[in-house]
Amino acid sequence: MSSASIHQELITAWKVQARANPVLTIGFLSALAALTLLILGSLIHSYLYGNSAHFRLANYGGLAGLAGTASGALLILFLGQVRQKVQDSLLGFAAGMMLAASSFSLILPGIEAADVLFGSTALAALLVAVGVGIGAMLMLGLDYFTPHEHESSGPCGPECQRISGIWLFVFAIALHNIPEGMAIGVSFAQGDLGVGIPLTTAIALQDIPEGFAVALALRATGLGAIKSALIAATTGLLEPAGAVLGFAMASSVAPAYPLSMGIAAGAMIFVVSHEVIPETHRYGHQTMATVGLIAGFMVMMFLDTALGSL
Secondary structure: OOOHHHHHHHHHHHHHHHOOEEEOOOOOOOHHHHHHHHHHHHHHHHHOOOHHHHHHHHOOOHHHHHHHHHHHHHHHHOOOOOOOHHHHHHHHHHHHHHHHHHHHHHHHHHHHHHHHHHHHHHHHHHHHHHHHHHHHHHHHHHHHHHHHOOOOOEEEOOOHHHHOHHHHHHHHHHHHHHHHHHHHHHOOOOOOOOHHHHHHHHHHHHHHHHHHHHHHHHHOOOOHHHHHHHHHHOOHHHHHHHHHHHHHHHOOOOOHHHHHHHHHHHHHHHHHHHHHHHHOOOOOOHHHHHHHHHHHHHHHHHHHHHOOOO
């Protein structure tokens, strides 16, 4: 079948998906429209007042996330198989760090920044809350309209039966990594190292067990260790790309910064709840996964306080 025919079938499948859930479709398109406006505003702002130093920081942060994912992926070459209970504990730890990063490094600084702008804590909290909703809706829409595969629930999205299982899994990881990169880019948009460094450190650290888990899952599909490691490491390239996107969102008018922090937080919280936590509970290791989550939350809370005060 020609690529044009496949493309047409995918578009038709998207239309069917949209008609099947019009409320989600409208919400997703609204979130995309908000994201587009933020990015267009950023392009205009960058043309007039561009700050290349902040952009470099965002890129360095994205590369740190890539390095974390690649480091974890390469562990498959040395460690081989790891007990499922240990895997679930490590992923729980990563989930805890993501939740704490969303709270302490995105939502709270976003409210503080908005409070300075508006002089009202209520308005500040409302703006960031709207951002959280937009971020969650964006990820919900991507999850609904992008063909991918979760280990716990199988293939999802339009035309998923036409795509090989390995690529469906890679698309799922892509959905996972983009919001992490966005969070890094947003955190450096104002050049605030007290926000950017703790958040980037946390994401890079939690990317290590995630990268290892991805490589293990790819290995389980029958791929060799080297190929699994390379594909898992390559998925980390989406973090620098996400960092550029996040920086672009947050670098326009002043309210865009706290709004974008809310968007990044909402996207990360969605990923934790929708993907990471269900995966850690799939084999009955809820207790160890929860212990790992709490430990990750504690570590990130400490990092945010300790590094944020430097």
